[in-house]
Amino acid sequence: MQVGSSFAIVESGYLPNEKFDDDGRIKRTGNWKSATAHIITAVIGSGVLSLAWCFAQLGWIAGSITLALFSAITMFNSILLTDCYRSPDPVTGSRNYTYMDAVKSNLGPLQYKLCGIAQYGCLIGITIGYTTTTAISMAAIKKSNCYHNHGHEADCHVRNNIFMVIFAIIQIFLSQVPNFHKLSPISIVAAIMSFSYSLIGIGLSIAKIAEDGIGKTSLTGMPVGPKFSGMEKMWKTFSALGDVAFAYSFCFVLIEIQDTLKSSPPENKQMKKATVTGITASTVFYMLCGVLGYAAFGFDAPGNFLTGFGFYDPFWLVDIGNICIVIHLLGAYQVLAQPLFGFVENSSKKKWPQNKLVTKDFSLCGYDINMFRFAWRTCYVIVTTIIAMMFPFFNDFVGLLGALTFWPLSVYFPIEMYISLAKIRKYSFTWIWMQILSLACLIVSLVAMIGSTRGLITSVESFEPFQSVS
Numbered sequence: 249m250q251v252g253s254s255f256a257i258v259e260s261g262y263l264p265n266e267k268f269d270d271d272g273r274i275k276r277t278g279n280w281k282s283a284t285a286h287i288i289t290a291v292i293g294s295g296v297l298s299l300a301w302c303f304a305q306l307g308w309i310a311g312s313i314t315l316a317l318f319s320a321i322t323m324f325n326s327i328l329l330t331d332c333y334r335s336p337d338p339v340t341g342s343r344n345y346t347y348m349d350a351v352k353s354n355l356g357p358l359q360y361k362l363c364g365i366a367q368y369g370c371l372i373g374i375t376i377g378y379t380t381t382t383a384i385s386m387a388a389i390k391k392s393n394c395y396h397n398h399g400h401e402a403d404c405h406v407r408n409n410i411f412m413v414i415f416a417i418i419q420i421f422l423s424q425v426p427n428f429h430k431l432s433p434i435s436i437v438a439a440i441m442s443f444s445y446s447l448i449g450i451g452l453s454i455a456k457i458a459e460d461g462i463g464k465t466s467l468t469g470m471p472v473g474p475k476f477s478g479m480e481k482m483w484k485t486f487s488a489l490g491d492v493a494f495a496y497s498f499c500f501v502l503i504e505i506q507d508t509l510k511s512s513p514p515e516n517k518q519m520k521k522a523t524v525t526g527i528t529a530s531t532v533f534y535m536l537c538g539v540l541g542y543a544a545f546g547f548d549a550p551g552n553f554l555t556g557f558g559f560y561d562p563f564w565l566v567d568i569g570n571i572c573i574v575i576h577l578l579g580a581y582q583v584l585a586q587p588l589f590g591f592v593e594n595s596s597k598k599k600w601p602q603n604k605l606v607t608k609d610f611s612l613c614g615y616d617i618n619m620f621r622f623a624w625r626t627c628y629v630i631v632t633t634i635i636a637m638m639f640p641f642f643n644d645f646v647g648l649l650g651a652l653t654f655w656p657l658s659v660y661f662p663i664e665m666y667i668s669l670a671k672i673r674k675y676s677f678t679w680i681w682m683q684i685l686s687l688a689c690l691i692v693s694l695v696a697m698i699g700s701t702r703g704l705i706t707s708v709e710s711f712e713p714f715q716s717v718s
Contacts, residue, residue, distance in 0.1 A: 269511060271343055278508035280518040280525070282432045286505045287526030289438040289576070289583050290498040296446055297381075297573075298491045299534055300453075300541025300549040305481070305488040307469030311538060314492050319531040321689065322496040323523060325659055328666040329499060330519040333506045335669060339514045346587060347503040347657075354665040363661055364591075367500045370653040371588045372632065374497075375581055377649060379412055379636035382577045384552065385570040386411035392570070396563040409637050415578075416633040422582050423589070423625040426616070432508070438579025445572035446533045448565060453540035463546025470547050486699020489692060493654035495534060496527075500657040504587050589625055596620060648704055651697035659689040 269275050303311040332350045334341035344350035347367055352360035387406040394404035425434070469485070472478045502519070509515045542549055593606075600606045609616040663682050666672075672679050 276508055276510050278432065278510060280509075280522040282435070283505050283509060283519060283522035284526045284529075285432070285435045285439045286501075286508075286583060287498060287522055288442060288529060289435045289580050290501055290505075291496065291526060291530040296442075296495060296534060296537050297449070297552040299495065299538035300545060301551045302488040302491050303469070303538045303542035304465075304545070304547050304549040305469050305484045308465065308467050308542075310469065310485075311542070312535070314489065315531065315534055315538060318492050318496045319527060319534075321685070322499070322658055323527045325662040326499055326502055326523045326527065327520050329502050329662040330506060330516045330523065332662070332665045332669055333503055333515055333519070338516045338669070343507065344503060345507050346591065347500055347661075348591070350503050350665060351661055354668045355661070359661070359664070363656075366653065366656045368588050368591065370497070370500055370649065370657060371584050373649045373652070374584050376632045376636045378577045378581045378584075379415055379633055380408075381552075382415045382574050382581075383408040383411035383636070385573040385577075386414065388570045389567050392563045392566050412633050412636055415574075416629050418578060419581055419629045420626050422578065423585065423629060424617070424622060425582060425586075426618075426621070434579040434582060438576045438583070441572040441576035441579075443533070445569045445576065446537055448569035448572070450533075450536050450540055452565065452569075453537075453544040456544040457540070460544075462543050463548065465542060465546045483699045483702050486695045487703045488699075490648060490651035490696035490700040493651060493658075493693065493696060494649050496530075497649070497653055497658060499662060500653065501584060501587055504590075585628075589621075589628075592624060593618075593621055596624075648697065648700035651693050651700050654696075655686075655690045655693035659686050 267275055299315075302314075306314060329350075331338035332344065332354060334343055335350070335353045342353075344353050348360055348364050351363040387408050390406050391404045394402060394406075398404070422434070470476055470481060472481055502523075505522075506515050506519045509518050596606050603620075606618075606620045609618050663686050667679060667682065672682075
């Protein structure tokens with residue numbers, strides 16, 4: 249046995265001390281509260297803004313049931329996933345530092361590669377979506393002041409591209425945060441912002457209901473008529489399912505969040521508490537935003553009820569709501585981009601271990617700067633910003649992302665990993681109902697993907713590049 253000054257290497261791995269964990273890495277200091285902040289930052293995102301529109305398509309009954317079902321399914325699968333952080337034992341097993349590591353340990357190399365395509369494709373798509381959403385909110389602030397000064401009928405079109413550039417410049421600086429473990433302060437601020445703009449939306453909806461009464465609503469959503477065919481209602485319903493799925497997408501960063509937790513009490517126990525707290529809080533806000541937004545606007549609910557100008561006054565409160573969205577998405581972008589950043593950088597270090605540009609940090613004004621990290625992350629932000637400029641569509645893009653990612657990352661992999669970890673016998677009762685749940689979610693994801701794809705194609709066909717989009 250070789251004993252060093254900081255830890256001792258033994259047959260089972262490392263002996264932890266006050267500075268290092270059992271795997272020899274710097275001691276983790278997170279707890280269930282910081283994990284809850286990360287979850288809320290990841291979950292209560294731009295998806296909440298489209299829920300009133302979703303209710304307008306689905307109606308009171310299907311809208312409420314859909315939100316409740318997605319919440320229950322996400323919570324169940326997330327709890328399964330918390331036990332996959334360590335394997336083969338969820339308390340004493342070896343750590344899986346990333347979602348992909350957990351898939352590789354439990355399901356093998358083929359599933360690991362498929363997971364990588366799904367997870368990182370999803371993360372790239374969401375960061376593009378967040379760039380679009382943030383620019384729309386920044387533009388909405390300028391438009392809100394224009395409407396206030398010149399009247400609601402004034403021509404207040406604003407181009408979003410300049411705001412995307414501003415967002416990108418800020419993200420280039422924030423992206424130099426080296427890893428997930430340093431993001432807790434950003435996540436806490438972002439979580440506060442998400443609650444703030446959700447409360448503002450709820451408050452404005454209540455005020456509108458008090459002033460104008462409840463809008464035109466129905467149990468089944470937008471009625472079929474001369475201007476709204478049955479086929480169109482079907483497509484809109486499918487797209488709404490994708491929006492709700494996107495609103496609950498966070499499982500693909502759960503393992504990375506869990507890896508920030510200290511090991512006592514056990515990480516899976518802390519993460520289960522954080523998951524239940526985070527998803528429950530998110531669902532309460534989702535239900536309030538969806539129900540009250542639908543009640544306020546009825547069938548005319550905008551796709552984004554803070555930037556679609558369902559509300560004009562008080563203009564300063566609308567501005568504050570959009571500022572909160574911007575601050576929140578600045579942090580949420582980092583929470584969702586860090587796993588991708590870490591994957592590329594760790595892979596590069598393994599491939600080029602002798603390259604100092606990749607492996608060596610340089611001190612600059614007291615900060616550690618890695619040239620490869622700076623160059624690659626800067627290029628990533630620039631490329632995603634350019635793509636966002638080309639396809640600035642909110643609802644259809646959000647729905648497509650939700651449809652593409654919900655089943656594989658939030659349902660299939662968590663269920664299959666837990667079956668493998670818990671050694672659940674094939675064709676047993678538990679195995680059968682888990683497979684039925686997975687199949688049902690696959691069908692929902694497919695129909696949502698079809699509806700969102702159709703909506704996105706329609707938007708692209710009628711879109712002139714680089715025009716303003718609200």
